[in-house]
Amino acid sequence: MSIPISDAAFELHGACVHSLRFGFGAPLDYPYAAAQLATENPPPALFWRLQAASPPPTREGEPWQTGMMLNGRPFDPEEQSADLAEVKVDEGAASLDVPDPDTILLDQYFSQPRQQQKMAFPGPDRGRYLLSIAYWSPVPSSGGEVVKEVEYYNSYRMEWAKPPKKFDWVAVSVNAFRPAERDSADVIIPIGDCDDTCSSD
Numbered sequence: 001m002s003i004p005i006s007d008a009a010f011e012l013h014g015a016c017v018h019s020l021r022f023g024f025g026a027p028l029d030y031p032y033a034a035a036q037l038a039t040e041n042p043p044p045a046l047f048w049r050l051q052a053a054s055p056p057p058t059r060e061g062e063p064w065q066t067g068m069m070l071n072g073r074p075f076d077p078e079e080q081s082a083d084l085a086e087v088k089v090d091e092g093a094a095s096l097d098v099p100d101p102d103t104i105l106l107d108q109y110f111s112q113p114r115q116q117q118k119m120a121f122p123g124p125d126r127g128r129y130l131l132s133i134a135y136w137s138p139v140p141s142s143g144g145e146v147v148k149e150v151e152y153y154n155s156y157r158m159e160w161a162k163p164p165k166k167f168d169w170v171a172v173s174v175n176a177f178r179p180a181e182r183d184s185a186d187v188i189i190p191i192g193d194c195d196d197t198c199s200s201d
Contacts, residue, residue: 008048008174009150012125015189017166018200019159020052024112024174025119025150028138045111046152048174052106053099054164056171056188059132060094064171064188067093068130077169080190085127089134096132096186098177105160105170117153121146132171132186157199164191 008026015021026046056064067090068075075087121139138146164170171177173186194200 009119009121009148010172010174010187011119011123012128012187012189013155014195014197015129015170015191016194016198016200017160017163017191018194018198019157020106020170020172020189021155021157021197023117023119023153023155024048025117025148025153026112027152028148028150042114042151045113047109047111049109049176050106050158050172050174051099051104051176052160052170052172053103053177054105054168054170054191055103056132056169056186057097057099057103057177059096061097064096064132064169077190080167083127084130084190087130089131091134093133095180095182096171096173096177097180099171105162105164106158106172107161107176108158110156110158112152112154114152115154116149116151118147118149119153121148129187129189132188135185157197166191166193 007028008024009028011023013021013023058064059066065075065077069088070082070086121137138148168191169188170191171186171188175182175184
């Protein structure tokens, strides 16, 4: 699903042992701390720092899955067939810790050009990854699909600095996992098969 993580939306296109592919759009008018952009002469691009770590960092020293529940039981990351769309995170769950430097697979700045794009919530990638914390969604509690138009959007393919293994879990942050009290969510993705978005030689 296109999903909000920091007054921005992440949509997963693919994650395999070669690379991470995703779309990224902003802003979403996050009601609690919306990004304030200049109304006259807006910037031509926004800039973000993406970090990815595997295994995902701990949560206040506890395993990253602490506070996650699936069907009334603690979520087990070893359940490869789990329906990730049904995993719930405790409202009070802490953010992920800063990762150990040895676990960082990707650390890259990227620019997001000013180009409008419509993004659907939820999107076709629903259930393919987790959010690290319970986070605001533009979808009303009654359900249904919501379409938002963002001013800045682009698609990206980033190769891992060192490859994860298939079925590993990778945590991705557009705030470099900082600060501990950040008002944003990280994305936790299981590494899957290569697909037609991989383009690996």
